[in-house]
Amino acid sequence: MIDARTLAEGLAKALARAGMGAPEGLHRLTGGATMESWRFSSGGEDFVLRRAPSLEFMQDRPYGHATEAAVIRAARAAGVTAPEVVVELAPEDGIGSGFVMRALPGTPNPKEILAMEDPAGLLRQVARDLARIHSLRPGDVPGDVPVMDYRAAIADLRRQFEEAGGDRPIIALGLKWMEDNCPEPCEPVLNHGDYRMGNILAENSDLTGVLDWELAHFGDSHEDLAFGCMAVWRFHRYDRPALGLGSLADYFAAYEAESGRTVDRDRFRYWLVHRTVWWAMGCLRCARVWRDGSDRMLERVVISRRTSEQELDLLMLLEEDALTDGITPKERMSDDYLYFGEAQTGEIATAVSEWLATIKDRLEGHDRFQLAVARNALGILARQYAICPRVSDKELADDFLSGKRSMMTDPTIPRLRRDALDKLETDSPKYPALAVARALWSESTEVID
Missing domain, CATH: 3.30.200 (Phosphorylase Kinase; domain 1)
Structure with missing residues (x-):
């Protein structure tokens, strides 16, 4: 740093x-x-x-x-x-x-841009600029700008998937669909590679800038068209499939008028799936670069949790009726659930988030943004523990209290030892007795069914 x-x-x-x-x-x-x-x-x-x-x-x-x-x-x-x-x-x-x-003038804030008075006019300008980007050919830029090999790109995503554990069934479905439906190569044009809401500037419904070009490469023009139309980049305007600004029909018409090319709907759909899988893996990579120390920014760990967004979007893309009757979601903690023990992780996260809110007005610029990210991260923890609360085993406690079960003979004691170690490892890892107990119980913490 x-x-x-x-x-x-x-x-x-x-x-x-x-x-x-x-x-x-x-x-x-x-x-x-x-x-x-x-x-x-x-x-x-x-x-x-x-x-x-x-x-x-x-x-x-x-x-x-x-x-x-x-x-x-x-x-x-x-x-x-x-x-x-x-x-x-x-x-x-x-x-x-x-x-x-x-x-450049203008704001990159999607919320502000999507609330501007003439989204249709802005969408036409966005389509115009994308067509102009696609007018560039390999001879117009340095020779190290790569040309995408579609099949190699799928293989690379599959490699990343396997390196990340290979344990996400929905992403696996997407990869298999891509392998089965990959289109034939077409004439490569310059792709911006990250053309979406968040990477454009606008002011008074006018496009004022196109930012963040580090992913530029040569490939299928439909890739750029599709990426900005992913659900994640529409933000709060899910109902406007073209960058959150308007309809696909209007977007395609404006692009075709400027570029002189016809949009192929099948190729567009392929790249919509492809880039959804790509961004799912990108979210997972954020956790990896945070862990290996190459970038320890808070945003990395928070973005990594957005993989779930892409899994949902991908599932809906691949099969709209995949969520059939009979699939029971994991049970959440009910509204009338009462817990009387020590503060749970979600409650601690909520308490810290509430305190951070009290110092918001003292911060500005990037620090204020980081505070918002931190509160988002704490919200993830709070919501996770609302789904999987840390609960006690009252039935077992009652059995011990009543003498129905004895510590000297009960087969659950190894599990209780392991749970006690895990709990303290989370709550107070520097507590001196932890190392002593870990050594004492190292041979006897195996759970007995």
């Missing part, structure tokens, strides 16, 4: 190469699950630094920030409302990998 002073000093070196003054008011922007974004001023104008959280984070990527910057420049030259790149970071700057862009 680079401190703010070091970041400002390194950024000043990069800006000097572009004939610009040192940064002023450097601060972290909210959002950015993959890359960091820092806003600042120089010479009375506003700019944004986009950088990787670590150099290790860039190692497995197909290309670096220099190529990404070149792609953005090519898109801007093709008429896309892409930002102007002014300088790339260099190793001698000492602040990692990234580049500086001139700031």
Whole structure:
């Protein structure tokens, strides 16, 4: 983690190469699950630094920030409302990998964009820019921008699935469907790779910017068309299947008018399934990069829990009537459930979340965003323990109290020992007696049925 002073000093070196003054008011922007974004001023104008959280984070990527910057420049030259790149970071700057862009007007906030007065007009502009992106061919950008091999992409997702445990039946269904329905390759065009609500800027129903180009590659144009139409990127406008802005018919018509190409509905459906599986695996990867230390941001662990969203969406895509009668959901803790023991995990999470809410007004910028993410994380814990509450075994306790069962002879004692170890490991792992008990019971904690 680079401190703010070091970041400002390194950024000043990069800006000097572009004939610009040192940064002023450097601060972290909210959002950015993959890359960091820092806003600042120089010479009375506003700019944004986009950088990787670590150099290790860039190692497995197909290309670096220099190529990404070149792609953005090519898109801007093709008429896309892409930002102007002014300088790339260099190793001698000492602040990692990234580049500086001139700031654009507008908001990236999906809630604000989806509430604008003319969503249909904005959708036409979104379709226009996507068509212009797809006008670019391999000769227009650096040679290390990859061309997608559809079958290889499926195989890679399958490998990731197996490395993540291979234990998600719905994702397995999606992978098999993709293998059985993969379309034949078509003429590759430049795909933005992450063209969706959240990566566009808008102001007064006008498109003002297309952001986050690190996933750009060559492939089927339908992939970009489908990705933004996934349920997850419609946010609170599930009823508008085209980016939460309007109908698919209007989106396709605007795209076809600008591009001169006809949208193939079957290919669109394939890529809708493909990218849903892709994002499910992306959510799982967030937990992995947090665990291995390459990015310890709080968003990583929270996003990893969004895998469940994609599993639900995928199941509905593959089989709308999959949820038939006779499937009983896991029983939740009923409203009249009474628990009189120590505070449960969900209750602790709720208490911390409530306290965090009291300091919200003291924070600003990225810290305020992180607080919202933290409260979301605590909400996950609270909801999980509402479904799987930590309950006691009253029947067994009654039997012990009545003398019906004895500690000296009862076969449940090994299970009680194991449960006591597990419980204390969660509640107070530094408690001195824990290590003693673990050693004492190491040979006798096996559960006896």
